């Protein structure tokens with residue numbers, strides 16, 4: 615990468631592919647002994663922000679004005695009295711839940727302004743472990759498993775899932791939908807169609823898809839491909 619200015623990263627009006635060679639680290643307000651890689655934010659037109667928080671020992675992230683979802687990529691963090699290890703997640707309502715890291719750790723943080731629905735109660739704190747969420751096959755394809763981390767129902771205005779593709783598995787259709795996506799490749803590799811381009815992608819890559827961005831993925835290689843995917847939901 616960076617050979618004569620080459621990169622797989624691409625920024626288009628309806629999507630962004632961000633590869634590890636182009637990531638820039640910078641602190642954001644409310645962080646101590648930590649830094650952020652902001653993958654997507656309203657700066658590009660998204661209605662949410664998604665960043666990787668990289669914590670040193672005794673790292674801290676203060677509560678945000680917005681609701682948050684946190685997924686631990688590596689190490690251990692603490693929030694609301696819970697210890698979260700690799701693969702664990704938590705939902706934090708607006709203005710709650712500082713995040714601490716006793717030792718170095720990395721976590722995905724998603725922030726979104728909560729859209730209330732009349733007569734529907736706002737969600738409370740929750741935490742869990744991605745590996746204990748039962749996998750559901752997508753449209754009966756046993757090669758493609760979805761794990762839904764946020765409970766369904768109108769309280770939550772977004773969803774965060776993982777999708778695991780066995781080598782050769784693919785989305786059954788090119789999707790075009792009103793929801794936008796933030797996606798972090800967690801493992802494996804494949805080809806992502808975004809708009810009218812087809813990109814090779816691999817673990818560590820990030821993708822943002824604007825509403826109605828045509829999208830399709832097929833897994834390549836000898837090991838499963840897995841990604842974490844955010845979408846606005848229920849509104």
Ligand code: UGY
Pocket residue numbers: 777785789795829830831843845
């Ligand atoms: O939930 C989704 O919209 C998902 N199937 N999209 C995607 O994987 N690009």
Ligand code: MN
Pocket residue numbers: 789791795829
């Ligand atoms: Mn989709």
